[in-house]
Amino acid sequence: MKTIRVVAAVIRKGDAIFATARGYGEFKGQWEFPGGKVEEGETPQQALIREIEEELDTEIEVGELIQTVEYDYPNFHLSMDCFWAVVKTGKLVLKEAEAARWLTKEELDSVNWLPADIDLIQRLKGKL
Numbered sequence: 001m002k003t004i005r006v007v008a009a010v011i012r013k014g015d016a017i018f019a020t021a022r023g024y025g026e027f028k029g030q031w032e033f034p035g036g037k038v039e040e041g042e043t044p045q046q047a048l049i050r051e052i053e054e055e056l057d058t059e060i061e062v063g064e065l066i067q068t069v070e071y072d073y074p075n076f077h078l079s080m081d082c083f084w085a086v087v088k089t090g091k092l093v094l095k096e097a098e099a100a101r102w103l104t105k106e107e108l109d110s111v112n113w114l115p116a117d118i119d120l121i122q123r124l125k126g127k128l
Contacts, residue, residue: 058090
């Protein structure tokens with residue numbers, strides 16, 4: 001099975017985290033943390049900075065690794081490094097996502113998360 005290596009930013013502001021709804025593809029409308037594929041020669045942190053700039057027109061500061069999610073979708077294996085992040089500059093402009101929300105711990109279950117993110121959500125509840 002093909003492995004896709006991606007990174008995700010759990011952008012935090014106070015007691016809320018930023019989540020986006022996919023605007024395209026098989027999982028359109030389901031919620032995730034912004035990020036994307038790691039390109040050859042990039043560190044996960046460099047990939048995350050680039051992806052957030054491309055997707056949200058925002059510069060972030062990448063913090064510590066929360067966890068690496070390993071998840072088998074029907075057609076591929078996902079390996080996703082999830083990092084804490086904060087906004088340095090920019091206004092989180094949606095270029096690819098169809099919606100976005102700041103979610104508190106109590107609101108994390110109010111959206112339909114992508115399957116690979118569900119374990120991470122449980123872990124985040126203990127950290128918010």
